[in-house]
Amino acid sequence: MSGLLTKTQLAAIADQITEIEKATDAEIVTVLAKQADDYYYIPTLWAAMAGVIAPSALLLLPHWLVLSEILLIQVSLFGVLALLLRSPFLLRRLIPKQVRHWRASNLARRQFLENNLHHTEGGLGVLIFVSELERYVEILADRGVAEQIPNETWALIVQSFTQRVGQGEVYEGFDQCLQAVGVELAAKFPITQDKNELPNHLVLI
Numbered sequence: 015m016s017g018l019l020t021k022t023q024l025a026a027i028a029d030q031i032t033e034i035e036k037a038t039d040a041e042i043v044t045v046l047a048k049q050a051d052d053y054y055y056i057p058t059l060w061a062a063m064a065g066v067i068a069p070s071a072l073l074l075l076p077h078w079l080v081l082s083e084i085l086l087i088q089v090s091l092f093g094v095l096a097l098l099l100r101s102p103f104l105l106r107r108l109i110p111k112q113v114r115h116w117r118a119s120n121l122a123r124r125q126f127l128e129n130n131l132h133h134t135e136g137g138l139g140v141l142i143f144v145s146e147l148e149r150y151v152e153i154l155a156d157r158g159v160a161e162q163i164p165n166e167t168w169a170l171i172v173q174s175f176t177q178r179v180g181q182g183e184v185y186e187g188f189d190q191c192l193q194a195v196g197v198e199l200a201a202k203f204p205i206t207q208d209k210n211e212l213p214n215h216l217v218l219i
Contacts, residue, residue: 018046018146023185024216030189031214034196039203040138040159041210042195044188045125045217049102049147050117056108057099065092102147109148118143118150125217126154134158134211138203142191144179151175151187153195162202171195188216 019027031042065088079087099108106114122143126132131139137158144151153168171194178187 018048018184019216027185027188027192028215030192030196034192034199035210035214037196037205038138038199039136039206039209040140040199041131041134041212042140042142042192042199042214043125043129043131043212043217044142044192045122045129045144045219046184046188047118047121047143047145047219050114050121050145050150053105053109053117054100057096057105060099060108061092061095064095065089106147106149114148115150118145118148119152121145121219122150122152122154125219129217130212132156135209136203139212140195140199142188142195144175144184144187146179146184149176149180151179151191153191159199159203163198167198 027044031044034042068084068088068091099105122141122145125143126139126141129141131141131154133139134156137156139156140159141154142151143154151172153172155163155168171191174194175187175191178184178190
C-alpha cells in the first residue's frame, strides 16, 4: 500500500493506462508524490517567532520569572511548536499557496524529465502529476501533444482532479482523469503502431 492508494488501486491504474495506450500513439506517465518538499524551515520559522515573542508575553504575567525560567520556557516552546507544526494537517495551512504551487510545479517538471517524457517518438509524452500535501495536480504534455491539444483542455480535467484530491479521493481522481485524457489522446493521436516506450505503473515518490 502506498499510504494513499492500495495495491489493488495501483494495479487498476496501470491496467487503465495500458488500455488507453492500446488506442493511441501517445505515452502516459502518472506520478503521485506525498509532498513536493519537507518544508521543515517553515515550522522552524514559526516556532522561532513564537520563541522570540514569548518573553514579552511573559512580562504580562502577575508574577515575575527569573531569567533561567524564561529561557526554559522559550526553548520548550520552540521545540514543541517545531515538532507540532510539522504535522501535514497544520503544515498545509502554514505554507503560502504560492510557495506550495511553486514547489509542486518544479517537482512536476523534474519528473517529466526524469521519466523521459521528452524523448518519446513524435513528442507524444503526457505526464499526470499529483502532489497530495499541496493538493496540486498538473498535466504536462510534450511538444507533439501540445500542438494539437490546448492547455485549456487539460485545465478543465485538472480542476476536477484537484477537487477529488482535496476530498481525499485520489484514486477516483486518477480514474476520472485518465478516462478524460484517454479520450483526448485517442481522438488526436489514434494508434498506428504497437509500442510501449514508458512504464505504465504509477510512479510513487
